[in-house]
Amino acid sequence: MKTDTLLILGGYGNTGRLIARLLLQETDCHVVLAGRDLARAEAMARTLASEQGGERVSAVRADAADPSSLRRALEGCRLVIVASSTSAYAGQVARAALDTGTDYLDLQFSWTKFGALRPLEEEIRGAGRCFITDGGFHPGLPAVLVRYAGSRFDHLTRAEVGSVIRIDWARLDIGAATAEEFVRELADYQVLEFQKGAWRPAPWKAMWMPRTMDFGPVFGRQYCVPMFLEEMRSLPELYPGLWRVGFYVGGFNWFVDWLVSPLAWLAMRVWPRRALRPMARLMHWGLRRFSRPPYGTLLKLEADGLVRGTARHLELTLSHADGYAFTAIPVVACLLQYLDGTARRPGLWLQAHVAEPERMLRDMERMGVALTLTEPLPGRERAPEDHWGQTPAHS
Ligand SMILES: NC(=O)c1ccc[n+]([C@@H]2O[C@H](COP(=O)([O-])OP(=O)(O)OC[C@H]3O[C@@H](n4cnc5c(N)ncnc54)[C@H](OP(=O)(O)O)[C@@H]3O)[C@@H](O)[C@H]2O)c1
Known part of the structure; x- marks a missing residue:
């Protein structure tokens, strides 16, 4: 049987190389x-080949x-994984994939990218x-957690997801294109919450006096602000009893959160071209200079609803010490379902909507994400200890 070939654009970047390593570990794909930079791609391919002891990279x-160059590279591939900071070229990458009969997966947060992909929907x-x-x-992942909660309740009424991302940026080599893309994303940021039956802009208070969420013993209570993700949009239709749903993102560090982010947002509104490079540099510097331990990445769902007429509360926490591993693992968990056809x-x-949530969570746990649930997943004897060795949260 012919082995599938998967191409990773950005394959030697921080996320791309981890996706590659996991794909070699979890599948028999090439x-x-x-x-x-061909030299960097070849060097990383040699490293991975020596780790895996094979010829599949x-x-x-x-x-x-x-x-x-895209069409040449994609010829004969089953799927392109876009792990590069190239949302500005999403239309071109999608076109090359269509022209060469290649499937596609990207991991960028970008409304520009949606603007390029949506018109191609029929053709795809x-x-x-x-x-x-x-x-x-x-x-x-946030909507995966909500869909998981949806399968546990007869009637889901509240589902809120918060995140903490604490990365030791000083130890990472981030490309200039990635820092610039990050600032563009900030300018596109939509502060929407589902309130009173519709997605509405959160009041300004939500940014300047943000709500807090308890992220457990390591990170404690952290402030977080609403961040609209496309995957959250359809959840109130999927679960009509939902009166409150949203995703809330925690801060990076005081300097980036309170000084650089508002300044970059404002500068990008006024001078979108001229401000991009200096703001990206300032952001990158602020991340490297002011980020402090403890490091780790955590996603927490708080859900309420009814089970057989009784009010129940569910908390589910996913965590990993390495934020980039926590980005690569869900991609590969989703691809396992894609590759077997499901x-x-x-x-x-x-x-967040194409993958089956429970299998995805189990596969992510197997690949190293710590999962803590207020009660065990069906078929499992007990919830695992989490990454830092605490016992599971309680309802
Ligand atoms: N969804 C999530 O949870 C999540 C989390 C983290 C990151 N991301 C996204 O993942 C992407 C990569 O992030 P990262 O932190 O891994 O970045 P990174 O370490 O800076 O790597 C970026 C990679 O993209 C490549 N690249 C840049 N411009 C390119 C171009 N024009 N053509 C081909 N390749 C190009 C770079 O190589 P060359 O510059 O040598 O070409 C590099 O390999 C970003 O879009 C980021 O927003 C998503």
């Missing part, structure tokens, strides 16, 4: 690492800004291609 040069479906967008941690359907899908 993995191609791609980016603009190779390298190719591809630039998202250059359609012909008509061509029988499967495009999965908004993969990763967030976007990618999540492969023609059309444009969101990762």
